[in-house]
Amino acid sequence: MRHVPEKLQLIVENVVVSMGYELVGIEFSQHDDTGLLRIYIDKEQGIVLADCQAVSHQLSGVLDVEDPISGNYNLEISSPGMDRPLFKGSDYQRFAGNTVKIKLARAQDGRKNFKGVLQGIENDEVILNMDGEEIRLSLANIEQSRLVPIF
Numbered sequence: 001m002r003h004v005p006e007k008l009q010l011i012v013e014n015v016v017v018s019m020g021y022e023l024v025g026i027e028f029s030q031h032d033d034t035g036l037l038r039i040y041i042d043k044e045q046g047i048v049l050a051d052c053q054a055v056s057h058q059l060s061g062v063l064d065v066e067d068p069i070s071g072n073y074n075l076e077i078s079s080p081g082m083d084r085p086l087f088k089g090s091d092y093q094r095f096a097g098n099t100v101k102i103k104l105a106r107a108q109d110g111r112k113n114f115k116g117v118l119q120g121i122e123n124d125e126v127i128l129n130m131d132g133e134e135i136r137l138s139l140a141n142i143e144q145s146r147l148v149p150i151f
Contacts, residue, residue, distance in 0.1 A: 004028050008037075008068040015059050016041055021051065024080045025087030028069070035073030037063075040080045040087075047079035082149035089139055092121040099148040102126065104141050115148065 004026045016023040016039065024040035041047060041055055056077045063075070086092060086100065095118055102114045114135060116128035125136040126145075 005068060007066075011062060011066050011068055012039055012059065015062050016055060019055060019058060021047075021055065025085055027085075028073075030071075030073075033072060035069065035071060036076060037069065037073050038076045038078060040078050040085060042080055052077040052079070082147070084147045086145040086147070089121050089124065092118060092126050092139075092145075095147060096120040099150070100128070101146050101148055102128070102137060102142055103144040104137065105143040106141055108137060108141070112143075 008028070009026060012026055013023050021041040021043050024042050026040075027036075027038040029036050039055070039059065041051065043051070056075060059077070060075060063069070084095075086095065098118050099115065100118045104112045104114070106112075114128060114130065114137065116130035116135065119127035119129055119134070121127065121139065124139045126139055126142065128135045128137065
């Protein structure tokens with residue numbers, strides 16, 4: 001699971017929710033001298049560029065004052081898109097029945113990558129159906145998880 005500092009999580013969540021959006025999730029990665037802070041937002045009607053701009057403007061000001069991240073970073077506000085990332089345990093229940101791709105932090109049964117139909121979550125284990133076989137993956141071991149779009 002992608003872990004971000006609690007202070008950063010609270011700041012972002014307060015701003016995004018107060019503006020009427022759902023906070024889908026937060027990703028932060030540091031590469032060399034510059035980091036990338038990516039915030040995924042959503043709302044019932046979907047996200048348009050103006051939504052991303054509004055959240056970016058508001059959040060930039062708050063982050064400058066609160067300064068929860070040391071060093072330089074780029075802020076990116078994004079819709080979750082068709083290949084929506086799954087962050088929270090509740091996401092795995094909400095999107096049960098959909099095909100997902102999951103990448104683990106540590107290998108399970110000799111592999112890190114899984115693709116199957118999401119069955120839900122139980123006792124902090126994500127349940128996948130892979131070719132008729134039930135696979136359980138620890139939520140704490142999930143590095144990245146996304147819906148697989150169907151065209």
